[in-house]
Amino acid sequence: MGYTFTLLLALALLHIARGASVGQDSRIRYDNYSVYKIKYESLGQRNLLRQLAEDRNNFRLWHEAKDELHLMISPYGLPEFQAEVLKANVSAEIFIPNVQELIDVETDENSRASSDDFGWKKYNSLAEIEAWLDDILARYPVITEGFVLGTSYEGRTIRGLKISYKSGNPGVFIESNIHAREWITSATATWLINQFLTSEDPLVRTLAESHDWYIVPVLNVDGFVYTHEKDRMWRKTRQPSEISACVGVDPNRNYDSHWMENGGASSNPCAEDYGGPHAFSEPEIQAMSDFVGSIKEKLNVMLAFHSYSQLLLSPYGHTKEEYPENFDDLMEVAKAYGDAVEAFPYGTVYRYGSAAGILYPASGATNDWAYNEQGIEISYTIEFRDTGRYGFILPPAHIVPNAEEALIGITALLDKCKTLGYLELKYNL
Ligand SMILES: [Zn+2]
Structure with missing residues (x-):
């Protein structure tokens, strides 16, 4: 018996060492994977910790800012992590003790709500979102129009919805779920679509009817389906690499705008921020570029939805040595969003700044590309709830409050844009 137990234990450890295990329904499991918040002061300390993330089996980067890292750690990686924390002399605080537990609760809530009509008490799959879009297009044939960005690596159609109540409106583009595991983004984008079409609140009506909305609820369709069916924590696209067994590229580092400059993305195909x-x-990114390029004259504002950390990030991402010409305006507009959200009953606090200034260099992202290459002068990455308590696995009970905050924030943002003269038409009617 002693022998059998030892053998089983050895096999179990071997299994963990090889990465997350696979459950009965072939979904990857994260039993006893924990997430730690690590605070550091020097670049040397950061680099020591950042190196851990090179070992994808045991460490996964969840969030990175200039003074803090959030790392997901396998139970097998804990001893090495503890040794590194001592060596780097940094403080580490656990905030998710067992990632699988959060995934289980979420899966449970999703399946309990799945008999309901499409709604925002659960996270919807791509098939459910697309069926709902079809329904919207059929119900609002005059105001809505479907568009297709293009086709994903795995052959899925990338769809969007345009909402326009009248001609001559300034255009707002919303890109959502470019990162696969950030489910709160498509939940928020679809909730906004529903508000723009059905709300009777006069403020929402004004907002909806005085702008043209181009909304892509799920840009990274392959990755999104993969998070629902296989690996809840997947971030990248699903195109295999020619030089590595690791799959996928960080699509938000893949735009042709200062691509890979200043260490703003990794050249390691296994890294979460691999630039391609x-x-x-x-x-998917080529398709986004072609489509936005074809309508850029109609677009005044680009908003790219992400989670998590409650931030508004303006250009530039590739450098903090330079700032955009209209940086002061970009900060004033971001402040309007943050103030409006904070004044809302939930009191949620958003910080803002340039992406490189507030976080770290990140090049080839949507907001930079839209600003630099498409002439869209108001361009942000918006990182939704939370600040790490649940991270990417934000419970469905947060969907509506988060979306309400986005609505109130976007209203204030566009009001400020109008005051500052950014919503003038760039084309002749
Ligand atoms: Zn993201």
């Missing part, structure tokens, strides 16, 4: 073999290597 070349700019626009990902068909």
